Amino acid sequence: MDKIIEKKRFGRKTIIIAAGAVIFLGMVAYGYSLSLTRTYRADADKLTISKVAYGDFEDVVLLNASVVPLTSVIVSSSEGGVVEQIFTENGATVQKGTPLLKIANPNAMLGYTSNETGITEQINQLRKLRLDLEQNQRVLNQDMLDIENSLRTATRQYRIDSQLFAKKVITQMEFAKSSQDYAYYQGKKKILRQAIDQENQSRKLQLAQIDQSVNRMNESLEIIRKNIENMTIKAPVSGKLSSYDPVVGKSYGSNEMIGKIDVMQGYKLQAGVDEYYINRVREGQSAQCEFNGKTYRMTVSKVIPEVTSGQFQVELVFGSGAPNGLRRGLSLQIKLTLSDNSKSLLLAQGQFFQSTGGSWVFVVSNGSAQKRNIRIGRKNYLYYEVLDGLQNGEQVITSSYDQFTQYDVIEIDQ
Structure with a gap:
């Protein structure tokens, strides 16, 4: 009798073909993945690389402030009209009741x-x-x-x-x-x-x-x-006349500011603060400034929350009286303390923040930099506070990312 011989499901030839197909598909997938990883080559000397460090975070902000009189009084006319006669000039020291100018309104x-x-x-x-x-x-x-x-x-x-x-x-x-x-x-x-x-x-x-x-x-x-x-406008207080530029024939509206009189009884500082800090600046916070080699303590006396051109205004007063030698219009740098110092991971400030908003950075390792998401908290004039995504000792590119925001990897040429 004839014997039925069963055919094998997978022969040697079939296995070899299948293995070759898997290897081919793997190579295609690997190549495709490489094509998705966008790489940029950059010279090391054109990059700024900073090291993440653990240390004291000084929660302060540096402000450029202007010296202004402690008290200023606005000079205005209760009735509008045309300047008929001018009796004094800008910058003059006037006494209360001194005639400044005369308004004509037939x-x-x-x-x-x-x-x-x-x-x-x-x-x-x-x-x-x-x-x-x-x-x-x-x-x-x-x-x-x-x-x-x-x-x-x-x-x-x-x-x-x-x-x-x-x-x-x-x-x-x-x-x-x-x-x-x-x-x-x-x-x-x-x-x-x-x-x-x-x-x-x-x-x-x-x-x-x-x-x-x-x-x-x-x-x-x-x-x-x-x-x-009142058609003859007089000085409401004694002091120094400023912001005063009338011209004969110039028209002023009712209650329009004609000038200011700075009462010479002391000075304060006025500064613009980035709107980033609008929820963190409040009255009573301490600050300090240096003038003529001495450090003076100050206090925030007023916060004006109206934002103009990305800034709001604050006023600060000296704790123990204004120093001698201050003059209106001088510029001083002040250090405003927002809260007490604390231990934090610190990353140096850099232009990368303008491109990423602090949501991601390039972390350097073994001659290349990989894109990584992070979370940043507070900032001061030197550092950002790192809340998540980085470890102590890691290195980060902190210079501008404008040329490679669309890349995932940066190959660094030494």
């Missing part, structure tokens, strides 16, 4: 004059009303005098006639006449007294209202006269 002056005339007429009318009330009071008082005099005469006659009538010297008709006159003048005096009392109450109320109206009108007149006087 329309405003016409309005002030018209209002002043109208108010004066109203005051005169109220004063005439006061005189009329006083004259009426005098008339009533005179009437009272006449009635009281007539009443005294009638009273005297009534008493005499009463005695004569009792003795049967006069008739009933004659006694009745004197009695009638006596009663008439008594009643007339009572009615006039009531009229005078009512008139007095009304007069007091009217006079009080007149006085209030006159006082308000006089206050209005005073304001008008003061506004007219």
Whole structure:
């Protein structure tokens, strides 16, 4: 009988072909992976390489500050107008009340004059009303005098006639006449007294209202006269005039700044701070600066959070008085302390941050640099604080990454 021979599933030839295919695919995959790894060659002398180190992180920021007066007062005009006359110049030392310049505004002056005339007429009318009330009071008082005099005469006659009538010297008709006159003048005096009392109450109320109206009108007149006087702008305080550049014919709006007067009672520093620190700078923080070889301690007195051109402003005052020799406009470098020192991994500052924002760096090892993600915390004028991604002693390229941000590996030629 014939024997059925089973065919083998994988012969030697099949295995060799399969192994060759796997090796070929592996080489293709390796080549493809190499093509994905973008490499850049750079000269070592064109790179700045810094070593990650563990040390004290000084949480400070360096600021360029300007010396400004401790107190400055803005000079402005309550009424707009055109410069008619200039009495002093920029930089002059002035006393309070010193005339600085004169503003001309014909329309405003016409309005002030018209209002002043109208108010004066109203005051005169109220004063005439006061005189009329006083004259009426005098008339009533005179009437009272006449009635009281007539009443005294009638009273005297009534008493005499009463005695004569009792003795049967006069008739009933004659006694009745004197009695009638006596009663008439008594009643007339009572009615006039009531009229005078009512008139007095009304007069007091009217006079009080007149006085209030006159006082308000006089206050209005005073304001008008003061506004007219304010056309000549005077120094509100004593000090040194600055930011003052008027020209005859130049127009100023209402309440527009004309200049400033620096009160010469001390100095402070004003500095711009990068908006990066806006949540970390606050009033009361300490700082220090050097002037003429001495170090002076300072305190943040004011934080102005409005950001302009990437910066916000702070003001600092000297702890024990401003040093001698300071002048407005001098520039000083100050070191502002944000918090106490702490132990941290430190990486030197460099231009790489502008390209990466501190999210990744090139870490150097064995003649090449590999791209690695990191996390950076605080920064000062020398170092970044490394929170994650780097180890103590590792080396990092900290110069500019502008030429190789799109690469993954940098081959460093020595």
